[in-house]
Amino acid sequence: MRSQLELTPIAKGDTADGPHYLALRDKIARGIELGKLAAGSKLPSERQFQGDSGAARGTIREALFQLEAEGLIYRRDRSGWYVSPPAVTYNPMRWAGFMTYVAEQGRSPTTETLSTELEPAPPAVADIFRTAPGTPLYNLHRRRSIDGRAVLVERIIVDPALAPGLAEHSLDGSLTQILTGIYGLTVVRNRVDMRPCALVKFAADALGVKPGTPGLLVVRTSIAADGRVVEYDQEYWRHDAIRVHVDLDVRG
Amino acid sequence: MRSQLELTPIAKGDTADGPHYLALRDKIARGIELGKLAAGSKLPSERQFQGDSGAARGTIREALFQLEAEGLIYRRDRSGWYVSPPAVTYNPMRWAGFMTYVAEQGRSPTTETLSTELEPAPPAVADIFRTAPGTPLYNLHRRRSIDGRAVLVERIIVDPALAPGLAEHSLDGSLTQILTGIYGLTVVRNRVDMRPCALVKFAADALGVKPGTPGLLVVRTSIAADGRVVEYDQEYWRHDAIRVHVDLDVRG
Known part of the structure; x- marks a missing residue:
């Protein structure tokens, strides 16, 4: 479990009742915070996310880009998304x-x-x-x-x-x-x-x-x-x- | 004239004999340093750069992206490139x-x-x-x-x-x-x-x-x-x- 509380973005609408992508972002971010998704581990593929959540591909990508912008996940060439080690x-x-x-x-x-x-x-x-x-x-x-x-x-x-x-x-x-x-x-x-x-x-x-x-x-x-x-x-x-x-x- | 010496990137090849786009980057950066291109002023269009320098469009864009990455210039929606005010x-x-x-x-x-x-x-x-x-x-x-x-x-x-x-x-x-x-x-x-x-x-x-x-x-x-x-x-x-x-x- 990591403690990055202070750097958690608290933008307007950054709650479960915000846009769909923020709800998905929150869900993944929570998984990382609670250690369910460990540092260095691979995230499910965008296709799997689609199957699990029923969200549109665009929504999923927006959630992933948001998490990348925050530094919580990162891409490795062609092999997908990974949980960032703590800074x-x-x-x-x-x-x-x-x-x-x-x-x-x-x-x-x-x-x-x-x-x-x-x-x-x-x-x-x-x-x-x-x-x-x-x-x-x-x-x-x-x-x-x-x-x-x-x-x-x-x-x-x-x-x-x-x-x-x-x-x-x-x-x-x-x-x-x-x-x-x-x-x-x-x-x-x-x-x-x-x-x-x-x-x-x-x-x-x-x-x-x-x-x-x-x-x-x-x-x-x-x-x-x-x-x-x-x-x-x-x-x-x-x-x-x-x-x-x-x-x-x-x-x- | 601005003094940002310490933050001038000195990457390998970042000289006149480096890649073409770096030569163009250096030329524009020098213009900004010497105050020939004042803070807030508009840069020539990509087309004009092409006419003046004879460089390929891709080279010009690479030079501009490099300068943007360094914070020396920035884009305004649809209206082109401008010289960044000093930080x-x-x-x-x-x-x-x-x-x-x-x-x-x-x-x-x-x-x-x-x-x-x-x-x-x-x-x-x-x-x-x-x-x-x-x-x-x-x-x-x-x-x-x-x-x-x-x-x-x-x-x-x-x-x-x-x-x-x-x-x-x-x-x-x-x-x-x-x-x-x-x-x-x-x-x-x-x-x-x-x-x-x-x-x-x-x-x-x-x-x-x-x-x-x-x-x-x-x-x-x-x-x-x-x-x-x-x-x-x-x-x-x-x-x-x-x-x-x-x-x-x-x-x-």
């Missing part, structure tokens, strides 16, 4: 890496390096790193998964002046640990920018979803005491895998 | 309402009340408000705009036990000011949950976009010193209108 919670006010916070939530994080290359910095990137355009910087492409399901692709940029020979290390884990442990780089400030987006082709392909699928772009800039950028990271998340939580004490 | 920055670590932080960014915020009704609390909502299911609660639907463009629809729930007669006030402004100033309710804790989503029909209709368009769901729970929920708010944002920023000092 992990990311707290940008905490200084903890993916490998740490995912494991803390009882899930299994993995990281796969897709490529590591030295690439000349385009002007915008050079600006961030306070270096000259064209300076070669490490560009690290990785894909990260939770319980075996790809949830994000990222491009990380690191200045080889700060971390010479970085590409010789295995980067299939926590980059932060390498930067801290091996290169002695200490981050004192972390800037996080997040923006909902549609997943563009390169990200969609790497995550096995259709281009245009909603996603979240998380950009992290980690800064050392001397103001230099230690790590610049762009993460493209699938929309149903992440939930951002901030708890703020307003007093004082 | 506003929302900082969940600050305790400031929409009317305040939008105005601080030199933009013009407006609020429109769509409906205010007393509705019986469904079990999930009753749980949040620590009340019995079926208890009548204020349900306030509003649409908020920036510089005249609708950017979010929200449903706010308030317990009439805390704010009797709330519906008699004009709610086309800051609800927080009314709850504080008139009802003496003080918020000591603010919980914010954010999740990228696809905009479902009711939200998409209210924002004039197609259902399935990417959005951001922001859920805020404002809590008083005695633990009671003062305000429970679900905001559905269009994806190109909001950027979330958190700046974290990691020391200590």
